[in-house]
Amino acid sequence: MQSKYLLAGLTIGFILAGCSSQKGPKQRSLCSESWYEYVESRxxxxxxxxxGPDLGSMEWRSVVEFKLGLRDQNLLPDRSNDSWCTSIDQFLKAHDE
Incomplete structure (x- = not known):
């Protein structure tokens, strides 16, 4: 009988642990809506x-570059490329408050 309760308790524990793990800004998928919201908050x-421009749009990406002082420096990949998000994410991490 005790093993039944133990198994049920472990199962519920694993389910709750999986549900409670929330991604912080550093763990968000890049170029996703949640990542755009994170960048917008910063x-x-x-x-x-x-x-303002729509989050994630080319206009929005241009404004982000401008506000970070990166526009026209040829330091970033093309805005239409997902690697642009990687570069911006790395820049923000390097300049964390």
Whole structure:
């Protein structure tokens, strides 16, 4: 009888552990909606009144580059390439507050 409860307890524990693991900013999938939101929280692109480029758009990526002081320095991959997100993510990690 005790082994039945132990097995049930372990199963519930594993399920809860899997459900409770949330990804922090450093673990988000790059070029995903959640990653764009993370970058936006670090590098606001709007005007403070709800106006700004759509997250993840080429215009948004350009504004992010500008705000980080990276535009026109030929340091980043093309904005349309997913490796752009990797470069921005590395830059933000290197300049963590």
């Amino acid at each position: 590098v606001p692109t709007g005007d403070g009144m709800g106006h």
